[in-house]
Amino acid sequence: MSVSSSMQVGASALGVHSWGMAIGTHNVANVNTDAFEPQRAHYADAPQDRGVRLNAVSQGDGLARSPGQDTVSGVFGGDSLSISPSGTDLAREMTSMISTQRSFEANAVVVRTADDMLGTVLDIRA
Numbered sequence: 001m002s003v004s005s006s007m008q009v010g011a012s013a014l015g016v017h018s019w020g021m022a023i024g025t026h027n028v029a030n031v032n033t034d035a036f037e038p039q040r041a042h043y044a045d046a047p048q049d050r051g052v053r054l055n056a057v058s059q060g061d062g063l064a065r066s067p068g069q070d071t072v073s074g075v076f077g078g079d080s081l082s083i084s085p086s087g088t089d090l091a092r093e094m095t096s097m098i099s100t101q102r103s104f105e106a107n108a109v110v111v112r113t114a115d116d117m118l119g120t121v122l123d124i125r126a
Helices: 003-029 092-125
Strands: 041-046 052-059
Touching: 003 041, 003 052, 003 092
Parallel strands: none
Antiparallel strands: 041 052
């Protein structure tokens, strides 16, 4: 893989993870909105080993509950899970946002390293 393709893969991943973070912040911002269904970002490998891509954004949190129900029973070994009126699970959102942030940081390091390598090559050739 060349330096420029490493930079392109890293930069592409930065954009994908920016969208992932936007989805998470949208869910948190609507935590008190009645009947709001949180969205989920689904990632997949990009074609031809070109990093990661945003495969789909699904609606809903995947937790089954009746309208007006504050908890989901039977999830996580029978314990009740407290969720907001909107159906947004803040613990899940924060975990997802931390993971997305760390992925973004790792890809920023890839771009920075590729930039440093390219600068070194140009300095050698100059």
